[in-house]
Amino acid sequence: MKALLEQYREVTPPGTVDFLRQLGRRVEGKQMLHVNSTRYGGGVAEILHRLLPLMEELGVKTRWEVLTGTDLFYRTTKSFHNALQGMPQQITRDMYDSYLQVNRDNAKSLNLEADVAMIHDPQPAPLIDARPKDAKWIWRCHIDVATPQRAVWQFLRPFVVRYDAAICSLPKFAQRLPIPQFLVYPSIDPLSDKNRELAPEEISRTVEGLGVPLDKPILLQVSRFDWFKDPVGVVEAYRMVKKSHDCRLVLAGGTATDDPEGAEVLLAVQKAAGIDPDVHLLVLPPTANLEINALQRAATIVFQKSTREGFGLTVAEALWKGKPVIGGQTGGIMVQIIPGMTGYTVNSAEGAAFYAKRLLNNPNLIATIGRQAKEYARERFLITRHLQDYLGLMVHLCR
Amino acid sequence: MTDNRAQESFRFVSCMELREILGKRAMDEARLIEIIEEVPPDSIYYHTHSYYLRHAYIQGVFPNDFATWVALHAQDRVLGERLGVLDPFDFDDIESVRSEILTIMGDHLNHIKTVPVCTTGEPFEFVRSHVIEADLDLKVWTLREFRDGLARVDMGAVFNHVCEARLRKGRAPGDFASWIGGREGLGRETLAEDIVKVGRLGLSLEGMRGKILQLCDQALAAA
Structure with missing residues (x-):
């Protein structure tokens, strides 16, 4: 079996693996520590599971520590998460105390020795109190903190400013801080079940298994049933396209059972869709990676018509599968869509319908944009670029 | 030649x-x-x-x-x-x-x-931006070796030798042209001048690489 990094040689731009090996030599033998709040579930854990073995292979001694917390701690950090993303939250003194106590306890039990430590998101931020002498500590913020609830940010900020650097996923997520803030886009793993190549029969079997026939062009949006993803706007766009082009619409999203708003959105989408055999609403579990992969590969055009978006990695996933993406002009979607080159950015259902029709009228354009989309994703949004950014930051901080 | x-x-x-x-x-x-x-x-x-x-x-x-x-x-x-x-x-x-x-x-x-x-x-x-360099451990002595090396390096190397060399390191013609045209290098002044012009064509880095490779191939075919 090939070494892990070698498996990426065929899917990354020429020379990438060789460059990573040489870059790795500059930090060979250094110890790197990652700390977050969960080993499984969620995008951070998913990416760390793939990144860490790659760093090890490059000679960086990498460890991953996970916080142990109480129920109150996790409820508190969930509230922090929402508050930092701009949703008003009620956070009591007990909750703040629990947050600090859990961090103090973990500071005693975790091994925090390393040359460079990357502390992910707000949950472990106060561990900075226990930073070993001479170590470089980075606060890696994965969430959109552009408009945080002031009280929560004021509580966290004194911890954050004591780090050596922070990392954000988009410039607009940066806050005023006296420490350097670096920009590192998130990434997708081209070898994971969600993104790996699929044989045509695997695609058709999976998609038809979901009840979606492959007899007409498919317009697809993959996202949670959330107002900000504008699924109703996507249905409106489909209706306009459908007047002239026979096609199907597939809206595939996460389960809404524990999310009252999600259920409400799903209901609104069902109402908007009405009785139309060519509209498919698929509520998929978080483990449905292969199904998402097959749907994206079967789609003719992918929508991500958000009105507000963090980074929106579903766009990168679709680009990687060679699909033109019509996305809302917001957040990270604008980094991923180059208008006319990898897709189109729009501000309305009408705009989405207009570009969908333009593409459906011109299969050559779909092929050209799809090819460019794949190359752009290859260049910018694969895990190897993410690895390169982390290695580069290590070199920068350790010199 | x-x-x-x-x-x-x-x-x-x-x-x-x-x-x-x-x-x-x-x-x-x-x-x-x-x-x-x-x-x-x-x-x-x-x-x-x-x-x-x-x-x-x-x-x-x-x-x-x-x-x-x-x-x-x-x-x-x-x-x-x-x-x-x-x-x-x-x-x-x-x-x-x-x-x-x-x-x-x-x-x-x-x-x-x-x-x-x-x-x-x-x-x-x-x-x-902060530029982080890494030596690719790839040395070449002839135009053919240069051409083959250029064809396989990552795009960061093209950027480093074309853009970084000119603007941030003060090596005006860029590293490729300097070596190809220089006395200690290959001494091919005409080819070096043609390579300098590639930067002015408004190409992407991949486009520049392709054009430089084409120029090298033409020079090698003429040799």
Whole structure:
């Protein structure tokens, strides 16, 4: 079996693996520590599971520590998460105390020795109190903190400013801080079940298994049933396209059972869709990676018509599968869509319908944009670029 | 001319850019000018030259971030076009690039009645870059070896030897042309001059690499 990094040689731009090996030599033998709040579930854990073995292979001694917390701690950090993303939250003194106590306890039990430590998101931020002498500590913020609830940010900020650097996923997520803030886009793993190549029969079997026939062009949006993803706007766009082009619409999203708003959105989408055999609403579990992969590969055009978006990695996933993406002009979607080159950015259902029709009228354009989309994703949004950014930051901080 | 051996080898060194967010943002063209005046040169470099590394294979709307933002977010296509045609290879240093951008923007704003503002809610965010180099352990002595090496290195190496060498390291013709045309290198002055011109064609880095490879192949075929 090939070494892990070698498996990426065929899917990354020429020379990438060789460059990573040489870059790795500059930090060979250094110890790197990652700390977050969960080993499984969620995008951070998913990416760390793939990144860490790659760093090890490059000679960086990498460890991953996970916080142990109480129920109150996790409820508190969930509230922090929402508050930092701009949703008003009620956070009591007990909750703040629990947050600090859990961090103090973990500071005693975790091994925090390393040359460079990357502390992910707000949950472990106060561990900075226990930073070993001479170590470089980075606060890696994965969430959109552009408009945080002031009280929560004021509580966290004194911890954050004591780090050596922070990392954000988009410039607009940066806050005023006296420490350097670096920009590192998130990434997708081209070898994971969600993104790996699929044989045509695997695609058709999976998609038809979901009840979606492959007899007409498919317009697809993959996202949670959330107002900000504008699924109703996507249905409106489909209706306009459908007047002239026979096609199907597939809206595939996460389960809404524990999310009252999600259920409400799903209901609104069902109402908007009405009785139309060519509209498919698929509520998929978080483990449905292969199904998402097959749907994206079967789609003719992918929508991500958000009105507000963090980074929106579903766009990168679709680009990687060679699909033109019509996305809302917001957040990270604008980094991923180059208008006319990898897709189109729009501000309305009408705009989405207009570009969908333009593409459906011109299969050559779909092929050209799809090819460019794949190359752009290859260049910018694969895990190897993410690895390169982390290695580069290590070199920068350790010199 | 045969494929002669250089006295000194050419070493391919690649690079990556670490991007630092400066926390300065503009919501209209007047503020954009003010910040362009005050940001460090590394930020002007990032928004003009680093475009080539970020769009090594696929070209964007315009070949610099200022042009793209005013066209897409301030809906000012005229200024976008004026800034978009600016060729970074026309300049020998970053301050000259900054000065030209300020002149173009100042002239444009003097001739319109209202200052275009961002209509999409997405401000222009200033970033600067730190370049991290890594020696690729690849030395070449002849034009054929150079050509084969260039064909297989990553795009960071092309950027490093073409853009970084010229603008940030003061090696005006770029490393490829310097070595190919230099006495200690291959001494092929005509080929070196042709390679310098490749930078002026408005190509992506992949396009530049392809063109340089083509020139090398022609020179080798003529040998």
